[in-house]
Amino acid sequence: MSATGRLDRIWIKRFHRGPMDGVERAALRVGRGLDGNANQGGRRQVTLIARGRWDRVNEALADDVDPALRRANVLVSGIDLAHTRGRVLRLGPCRLRINGETRPCERMDEAWPGLRAALDADWGGGAYAEVLDDGEIAIGDPVRWEAPAEA
Numbered sequence: 001m002s003a004t005g006r007l008d009r010i011w012i013k014r015f016h017r018g019p020m021d022g023v024e025r026a027a028l029r030v031g032r033g034l035d036g037n038a039n040q041g042g043r044r045q046v047t048l049i050a051r052g053r054w055d056r057v058n059e060a061l062a063d064d065v066d067p068a069l070r071r072a073n074v075l076v077s078g079i080d081l082a083h084t085r086g087r088v089l090r091l092g093p094c095r096l097r098i099n100g101e102t103r104p105c106e107r108m109d110e111a112w113p114g115l116r117a118a119l120d121a122d123w124g125g126g127a128y129a130e131v132l133d134d135g136e137i138a139i140g141d142p143v144r145w146e147a148p149a150e151a
Contacts, residue, residue: 005078005143007091008051011068013038020068025138028094028131034073043099048089049126051077060118069111070119072102072126076143082123088132092141096129
């Protein structure tokens, strides 16, 4: 697992089952998630996917599928999200605690035939997290894993 990466994309879903709107920057709020996002609170405040894993999904589908179809809030590159439950990830100035694996649902096949199966194995659907720090994140921000003592 690489130690550093980059925040590549940010999406906000403004209403339930609504489109994923790409944004350049977004505010994170402790205990809530992304400002303006339909899903707020709980253990699943922010959803993340990894570019490396998404590239393997595209290979499996033999196409260049837009990662917005995954319906995650954040796309990161240079790090792996698999098997990271309990770890703390820093996105720019903010920390997120990874609470689990995001399992792909039937909506994935509605978005792109075969997408659910391509995402199914080994944390392919990404991870979900809770926000530990208020702050603003932006495309291009550095992404890195916190050492256990820092968390």
